[in-house]
Amino acid sequence: MKVKALSRSTADYTRETKSDIQRLPRNVDPELHPLERAREYKRALNSAKLERMFSKPFIASMSGHIDGIYSMAKNPWDLDSIITGSGDGELRMWSLSSQQTVWRAPEAHRGIVKGVCNVPGGESDRFLSVGADKLAKIWSRSESAVARDGVTPETIATYSGKQPFSGIDHHRSRPLFATCSSLVEVWDVDRSEPIANLSWGADTINTVRMNQTEVNVLASCGTDRSVILYDLRTNSPLSKLVMTLSTNAIAWNPMEAFTFATANEDHNVYIFDMRRMDHAASVLRNHVSAVMDVDYSPTGQDLVSGSYDRSIRLWDVNKAHSRDIYHTKRMQRVFCVKYTQDNKYVLSGSDDSNLRLWRARASERVGIKSNRERASIEYAEKLKDRYKFVPEVQKVLRQRNIPAVIKKASQTKQIMLQSRKRKEENERKHAKSNIKPRVPERRKAIIGVTNK
Known part of the structure; x- marks a missing residue:
């Protein structure tokens, strides 16, 4: 006589430890779950x-500066530190974990600090600053004078320019840094004079940014509404883009060497491909006032922008509208923003003299998570x-x-935008001849592109 018996493994319904949840048998047949969609x-x-x-995106507000914060730099080799420069010439280095000042130079420059950047190298504790006093200075965090409050530490080196500087950035690996005024000057840290002068036009240049991936390329933007790309190998400009309004800041995508974002006076952030600059790859529109600064996340998939409308917006680079907006009652016009290197936080500096720390994902919580x-x-x-x-x-x-x-x-x-669009459609509808062609949104802000 043949008997068929049910055979079950105890591992299918028993717990390994007392803290485990009870295992429940489940049948995934959709006919047994008619309310699955509901x-x-x-x-x-x-x-x-x-x-x-x-x-709850807001974490902390770090006070200490007397004047507004107009420049900021993060250290790619140190997640905890951030450097800020204010309008009264003061430099501060902050610890994000303790939210305290760990280094300060009260009289680093005479006048506003226009730019700061870190000197590359995992063991390097040096950074550069430029101001409206025509000086570029190298500082060291390890100077003993910083321990005495109110004492400005000694500089490692000082470089004198012929005109007030408006921005600075350092090469990724070589001992070179670039400054901007009425032209872009490339400096060697071991020389007192610039080794190259790059210019294309005579107006003031607002910002200069070196590409940290394609290290021989740098970009600048000026008050003549231009965005210019330069090549360090030939010490000459590559191409020039002229827009309807001026650009305030530039940020290179850390994952795509040919992509960069610009913060414009027309309330928009434009993303460009340097290989085809006759149109924008994307237009990010939500701000209601001039965009003052922009920065990419380390993954290259997100952007943060700070605006004159007293708000910060976070963007997905593939979407035209912001995914979040950050603001506080006390925060004034935002002049500089940065993503931290771990992609978890956002920093903002405004002219109310406070440095603010935000979560990059408003509802995300830090800490170890169980499976x-x-x-x-x-x-x-x-x-x-x-x-x-x-x-x-x-x-x-x-x-x-x-x-x-x-x-x-x-x-x-x-x-206003709807009215303008309706007017254009009416003109096109009733015009007998010389009908204006429709201009794509990605080309509206571009006047022309010139290549050398």
């Missing part, structure tokens, strides 16, 4: 509500992405508390 929708809606409920917690977060993210176009979920995810001034300015700006 349950998923409810979970997606709850996940969206929890994200907004836990959205179950990590799996739950990933599942919630997938659900929100799957149901993001459902009206109820979309409404919760898009809801933001925006200051009344920004909201009113945004509505006014939207009315």
